[in-house]
Amino acid sequence: MPHPGGMTSDDSRYEAVTSRDARFDGEFFFAVSTTGIYCRPSCPATTPKRRNVTFFPTAAAAQSGGFRACRRCRPDAVPGSADWNARADLVGRAMRLIGDGVVDREGVAGLAARLGYSARQVQRQLNAEVGAGPIALARAQRAHTARVLLQTTTLGAAEIAFASGFASVRQFNDTVREIYALTPGELRTARPGGSSRHGSVGTADGGGGVPLRLAHRGPYAAAGIFDHLAARALTGVEEMAGEPGDRTYRRTLDLPNGTGIAEVGERTGDGWLECRLHLGDLRDLTTATQRMRRLFDLDADPDAVAERLGADPALAPLVARSPGLRAPGAADVHELAVRAVLGQQVSVAAGRRLGSALVAAHGPLLQVPSGALTRTFPGPGDLAEAALDELGMPGSRRATLRAVAAALADGRIGLDPGADRERAEKDLLALPGVGPWTAGYIRMRALGDPDVLLTGDVAVRAGMRRTGARAADAGSWRPWRTYAVHHFWQAAADRRRPVPA
Numbered sequence: 001m002p003h004p005g006g007m008t009s010d011d012s013r014y015e016a017v018t019s020r021d022a023r024f025d026g027e028f029f030f031a032v033s034t035t036g037i038y039c040r041p042s043c044p045a046t047t048p049k050r051r052n053v054t055f056f057p058t059a060a061a062a063q064s065g066g067f068r069a070c071r072r073c074r075p076d077a078v079p080g081s082a083d084w085n086a087r088a089d090l091v092g093r094a095m096r097l098i099g100d101g102v103v104d105r106e107g108v109a110g111l112a113a114r115l116g117y118s119a120r121q122v123q124r125q126l127n128a129e130v131g132a133g134p135i136a137l138a139r140a141q142r143a144h145t146a147r148v149l150l151q152t153t154t155l156g157a158a159e160i161a162f163a164s165g166f167a168s169v170r171q172f173n174d175t176v177r178e179i180y181a182l183t184p185g186e187l188r189t190a191r192p193g194g195s196s197r198h199g200s201v202g203t204a205d206g207g208g209g210v211p212l213r214l215a216h217r218g219p220y221a222a223a224g225i226f227d228h229l230a231a232r233a234l235t236g237v238e239e240m241a242g243e244p245g246d247r248t249y250r251r252t253l254d255l256p257n258g259t260g261i262a263e264v265g266e267r268t269g270d271g272w273l274e275c276r277l278h279l280g281d282l283r284d285l286t287t288a289t290q291r292m293r294r295l296f297d298l299d300a301d302p303d304a305v306a307e308r309l310g311a312d313p314a315l316a317p318l319v320a321r322s323p324g325l326r327a328p329g330a331a332d333v334h335e336l337a338v339r340a341v342l343g344q345q346v347s348v349a350a351g352r353r354l355g356s357a358l359v360a361a362h363g364p365l366l367q368v369p370s371g372a373l374t375r376t377f378p379g380p381g382d383l384a385e386a387a388l389d390e391l392g393m394p395g396s397r398r399a400t401l402r403a404v405a406a407a408l409a410d411g412r413i414g415l416d417p418g419a420d421r422e423r424a425e426k427d428l429l430a431l432p433g434v435g436p437w438t439a440g441y442i443r444m445r446a447l448g449d450p451d452v453l454l455t456g457d458v459a460v461r462a463g464m465r466r467t468g469a470r471a472a473d474a475g476s477w478r479p480w481r482t483y484a485v486h487h488f489w490q491a492a493a494d495r496r497r498p499v500p501a
Contacts, residue, residue, distance in 0.1 A: 013055050016041045022271060023217055023303055026078035029056045031067040038062035043073035057081075060140035061131025068181045071190065076144040076179075079215045080293070082301035085448050086479050088421050090115060091129045094122055095137075096448075097418035101286040103138035104165035105256060114418055142166055143179045145286050150176075150188040152210050155282070157184050163282035210285060213272035214264070214293060218302035219324030222273070224490065225296060226266045228328050231348050232339075235356040236363060236375040242266070251331060252366060253288055254376045257281035260288050261370050262331070264296065273298070278370070294329035294417075294448055302326075305450075305480045309487070312476060314469035318487040325490075327482045333415035333446040334408050335377040340441045341401045341434070342391075354391055358383075361390045380408035400433025407431060415446045444482050453481040463488025 016024045022042040031038035032048045038056065039045065056062040059069070059076055069076050084095040093115055097103075102111050111134055112119040123133045130137070146164040149155060155163070161172035176184050226247050230240040238251040246267060253260040258280030265274040273296060277288050293299060302324045310319040319325075330336035342358065343351035362382050363375035383405035388398040407413040413427045414420075421443055428439040437456045444452035453474055454460050464471070469488070477484045 010055050013041075014050055014053060017043075017053070018047050020044065020047075023301075025075075025215075025217055026299070027081050027083075027301075029059055029062050029075055030054065031056060031062050031065060036067055037070045038065075038067040038075060039070040040073045040075040040078050043070055043075075045070070045072055056131055058130045058132055058137065058140070060137045063140055063143075063179055064132050064136050069179055071180075076140065076147065077213070077215055079217050080299040082299055082304065082450075085299055086450050088449075090117060090122070090125050093418035093420070094126060094134065095130070097416065098134055098137045098141070099286075100290050100417045101138075101141075101165070101256075102416075102418070103134050104142065104286070108134050111418075114414075114416065116420075138165070139175060140179070141286060143175050146172060146176060146184070147180065147187060148210065148212065149282065149285070150184055151190075152212075159282070160184070163285065165283070165286070209261075209263070209276040209278040210282075212275040212277065212289065213269065214275050214289070214296065214298050215272045216296075216298040216300070217271070218300075220268050220273070220302075221322050221324040221326060222266045222268050224322060224486075225326050225328050232352055232355075234339075234352065234359050234377070236359045236373065237377050239372040250371070250373060252373050252376045253284075253291065253331060254379065255279070255281070255284035255287055257283045259366060259376055260284060261373060262288060262292050264292060290417075291331045295331045297326035297329055300326055300450075305483045308480050309477055309484055312469065312473055314464075314467045314473075315477070315484060315487060318467060318491060322487065322490065325483060325486055327450065327486050328445065329448045330446045332377060334380050334405075336446040337404055337408060337415060337442050338377075338380070338383065338401060340438050340445075341397070341404055342393075343441075344397065344400075344433075344435075344438055354393065357391055358388075362386060380405040384409050396433060400431070403431045404428075404434065415442070417448070419447060421447050421449050444485070450482045451479040452485065453477070454485050457485070459492040460485055460488045463491035466491050 013028055013030070017030055020042045024041040029038050029040060031054045033052045033054065034048070038059070056065065080099065084092050094111065097111055097114060102114065108119050112122045115122060126133050126137065142165045146160055149160045149163060157172070158169050161169045164172065166172040166175065173184060176182065176187060180187050182190060223244065226240070226249060229249050233240055241248045241250065248263055248265050250261065250263045253262055260277060260279040263276045267274070275292055277285065279285060279288060306319050306323065309315045339351065339355050342354040359375055359377060362378035364378065365375055366373065384402055386402070388401060391398065408415065413424060415424060424447060425439045425443050428434050428442060437454060440452050440454050443449045455471060467488070474481060
C-alpha cells in the first residue's frame with residue numbers, strides 16, 4: 001500500500017480503513033452514512049460497508065457534512081497532514097495559520113491580510129481543496145480545545161468557552177452538542193481513562209497544568225530530537241531533566257495573551273508524546289500546543305520521507321539506522337532567528353553560551369519561576385537597539401543581530417506559520433551580515449520548511465563525504481531535503497560508529 005502522499009482514489013483510502021492503517025490518520029477522514037459518525041482511518045470499530053462510506057480531507061469538512069466525531073477513535077486528536085508543512089501555496093500557508101489560532105485572534109480578515117489575498121479568495125481556495133472554509137476549520141479546532149479543557153481541567157463551562165475561542169457560552173454549547181452529540185457536562189463525564197490510546201487525557205486542574213497527548217504518525221526517533229534540544233538548551237529558558245530514554249524537556253513560552261511553560265516527555269506512548277502546559281491564560285492553549293507540535297515535528301510523515309530518501313544508496317543506510325527521524329522546528333520563530341545569528345561560524349556549544357548570556361542580560365523575568373526556568377527569551381524589540389556588549393562578539397555580528405531583530409520587530413520580515421518562505425529568505429539575505437546558511441537555517445527551523453539543504457554547513461559536507469552522498473543527487477531527495485540534512489549531521493557526529501552497508 002502506498003504511503004499517505006500516494007493516496008489518489010477512494011478505493012485506496014477504503015483499503016487503508018479496512019486495514020486500520022494508522023499511517024493515514026490525519027491525511028483523510030471517513031464518515032459512515034448509516035451512523036452519522038466520522039472517524040480516523042485506524043478506528044478500531046467494525047469496518048463499514050464501502051457503499052456507506054464518504055471520505056473527507058479534514059475533520060472540519062466532515063463536521064460541515066453533518067457528521068459527529070467518533071467517541072472511540074477521537075478523530076479530532078490526530079496529527080495534522082504533512083502536506084500543510086510541505087506546501088508553500090495559499091492553502092498550505094492558510095492551514096498553518098489557522099492551526100496557530102489566527103482566525104480566533106484576528107478573524108478571517110486578519111487571516112486574509114497575512115496571506116495577501118482577499119477573504120473571498122481564501123474562502124474559495126480552502127473550500128475547493130479541504131472541503132471547509134476558515135471559519136469551519138477554526139470552529140473544529142475550537143471544539144477540540146474545548147474537549148481537552150473539559151476532560152483535563154475542572155474549569156467551569158463559561159471559562160472553557162472563552163478560553164477555547166468561542167464568542168458566547170451558547171455558541172460553545174451548540175457546537176459541542178453538534179460535533180460530539182453530547183452536552184459539555186456529558187463530554188466531561190465521558191473523559192477517557194489513562195489507558196486510552198487516543199486523544200488527550202488527564203485529571204489535573206488548570207492550575208496544575210493541562211496534560212496532553214501530542215499525537216504523531218509512524219515511528220518517532222525521540223532520542224535524536226531530545227539530544228538536539230539538550231545540546232542547545234539555554235539557561236533560564238530551557239532545561240532537560242532526567243536520564244537519556246526518560247528525559248523531560250521544559251521551556252518557557254511567550255504567548256499572545258501571557259507566558260507559559262511547556263513540558264514534554266521523551267518516552268513515546270502508542271503514537272504520542274506526553275506534554276503538560278502551564279499557561280498564564282488558557283486562551284493560549286491552541287497556540288502553545290501548535291508550537292510544541294512544530295518544535296517536535298509531530299505532523300511529519302516518516303514513511304514518505306523514508307521512501308524518498310531511502311531510494312538513494314548513500315542515504316539508505318542512514319534511513320535504516322534512524323527510523324522516524326524528525327527535524328526539530330521552533331517554539332518561538334523570533335527566538336530561533338536570533339539564535340541562528342548567534343550560531344554563525346561558531347560551534348553548537350559556543351552558540352549556546354552566547355544565547356544564555358543574551359537571556360541573562362535581556363530576557364524578561366518570569367513572575368513565578370519554575371525550577372531552573374526563570375526567564376522568557378527577549379523579544380526582537382528589546383534587542384533592536386541594544387548594545388549587546390555583554391556577548392563579546394565582533395561589532396559586525398552584533399550589528400547583524402540588531403538588524404535582524406529590527407526587521408522582525410517592525411514587520412519587514414515575517415516568520416509566522418503562514419509566511420511566504422521564498423520571500424522571507426530573500427528578505428533575510430538582504431540584511432547586512434546574513435548569508436545563505438543563516439537564511440536557510442531560519443527557513444528550515446523557524447518556517448518549518450521540510451525541503452532545505454544547507455550545502456554550506458561544514459557538518460553537512462562532512463556527513464556527505466562520509467556517506468558518499470552527492471550534491472548532484474539532491475534533486476531526488478525533494479521535498480524532504482531537510483531530513484537529509486539531519487541524517488548528515490548525525491553521520492558527521494557519529495564518526496566512531498560505522499555506517500551499515
